[in-house]
Amino acid sequence: MKITYDGTNFSGWQKQENATTIQGTLENALKILLKEDISCVASGRTDAKVSAYLQPVHFDTTKMIDKTKLKNSLNGILPQDIKVLDIVETNLHARFSAKKKTYLYKMYISNVDLPLLKDALKISPTIDIKLMKKFIKKLKGTHDFSGFKASGSEVETNVRTIYKAKLVKKGMYLLFYITGNGFLYKMVRNIVGTMLNVGEKRIDFNFLKQHLFDDYKSTFTAKPDFLYLLNVEYQ
Amino acid sequence: MKITYDGTNFSGWQKQENATTIQGTLENALKILLKEDISCVASGRTDAKVSAYLQPVHFDTTKMIDKTKLKNSLNGILPQDIKVLDIVETNLHARFSAKKKTYLYKMYISNVDLPLLKDALKISPTIDIKLMKKFIKKLKGTHDFSGFKASGSEVETNVRTIYKAKLVKKGMYLLFYITGNGFLYKMVRNIVGTMLNVGEKRIDFNFLKQHLFDDYKSTFTAKPDFLYLLNVEYQ
Numbered sequence: 001m002k003i004t005y006d007g008t009n010f011s012g013w014q015k016q017e018n019a020t021t022i023q024g025t026l027e028n029a030l031k032i033l034l035k036e037d038i039s040c041v042a043s044g045r046t047d048a049k050v051s052a053y054l055q056p057v058h059f060d061t062t063k064m065i066d067k068t069k070l071k072n073s074l075n076g077i078l079p080q081d082i083k084v085l086d087i088v089e090t091n092l093h094a095r096f097s098a099k100k101k102t103y104l105y106k107m108y109i110s111n112v113d114l115p116l117l118k119d120a121l122k123i124s125p126t127i128d129i130k131l132m133k134k135f136i137k138k139l140k141g142t143h144d145f146s147g148f149k150a151s152g153s154e155v156e157t158n159v160r161t162i163y164k165a166k167l168v169k170k171g172m173y174l175l176f177y178i179t180g181n182g183f184l185y186k187m188v189r190n191i192v193g194t195m196l197n198v199g200e201k202r203i204d205f206n207f208l209k210q211h212l213f214d215d216y217k218s219t220f221t222a223k224p225d226f227l228y229l230l231n232v233e234y235q
Numbered sequence: 236m237k238i239t240y241d242g243t244n245f246s247g248w249q250k251q252e253n254a255t256t257i258q259g260t261l262e263n264a265l266k267i268l269l270k271e272d273i274s275c276v277a278s279g280r281t282d283a284k285v286s287a288y289l290q291p292v293h294f295d296t297t298k299m300i301d302k303t304k305l306k307n308s309l310n311g312i313l314p315q316d317i318k319v320l321d322i323v324e325t326n327l328h329a330r331f332s333a334k335k336k337t338y339l340y341k342m343y344i345s346n347v348d349l350p351l352l353k354d355a356l357k358i359s360p361t362i363d364i365k366l367m368k369k370f371i372k373k374l375k376g377t378h379d380f381s382g383f384k385a386s387g388s389e390v391e392t393n394v395r396t397i398y399k400a401k402l403v404k405k406g407m408y409l410l411f412y413i414t415g416n417g418f419l420y421k422m423v424r425n426i427v428g429t430m431l432n433v434g435e436k437r438i439d440f441n442f443l444k445q446h447l448f449d450d451y452k453s454t455f456t457a458k459p460d461f462l463y464l465l466n467v468e469y470q
Contacts, residue, residue, distance in 0.1 A: 083348050115317060116463070
């Protein structure tokens, strides 16, 4: 399935007792419709308040399914915050078959809070965008991203490859796109947090760039509210 | 003052007993700060749920005001949904000196509800945009817009001049901009409602265009949630 969600009012993707999650909500809806217990696997877990324009999800079933009918029924019973865009039959594993993921972090440049701009982080017009661009150039390639990982998460390797990282100004929006073969826990938010502190000159970029992938340890985790999973590529 | 607001949770601009309005909220904040009763006049009243990217508002006071300080203090005590962008001293009357107003109605083209697109009306990909464009071309110029006025509102004349009306496709958004010397009560929403019904071919455009400004009476009032006051020009 390709699903999309506004994560604002959810405690993230992963099912938890006593918390409303995307996975839990989706599995409940599938159970009602398919009358069997369904386990959903997403391309990756999104944190509390993180949204997805597109999140691939797979599940296994032995039932014969009318995919269009299931999509419409799911969209009928799911809350407004989660919708199914498409359902196809596939042998792909939503997580293990994923080759590239793209996240988007939305910022907007303003001196004052703008009530109608709810989807982006307000940043000051004095921020140094050129310096931010210099920083993100350094991210491309294959590196050990330990310094951008939230502590307490254990994985086999902290090495990830970043294929693309760009900062695009669109009207008053400043949009950060990052594509990689995978991301460590809170890695995108730590990259954005560091980027913002570079732009605000609270981190010396000339010092930072020497130590980015050895002894730098990010203590700046950008708010999850403005992070969006944008696309996942397979094969 | 130039103010901006998300009207979703307000009962419109105009002050009312037992309802939360933009005017009421703003006047309360000014009373707290200036310690006198203040009456605010907007360029025009916006309906319940209608928002404004920019709404000019004036008030009279005999007090000396530090305008930057007042702006910051107002933004400190106003709710997140209303913010002051600028305060200047002026002889202009927010309503009577206004020469042109521009409204924006946001739509987006999609077969499925998209949780992350909250600011626009979902319209079907099968809608006939060319026909909608033909309809809005007919609006330009000076006409009697009685057929697009909500019943029950009495004004001296129903004649208004439309300077610009355009429909712009931007990604999956379809944006309708309309600029006039003024608008009757619910006129923009009735224009949008009619435009949508023309596009969906529920109104025969060839018949409609003969009768637009004589015996046509709109019964289609588009939802207020996606209407935005965009700009007001003076002088």
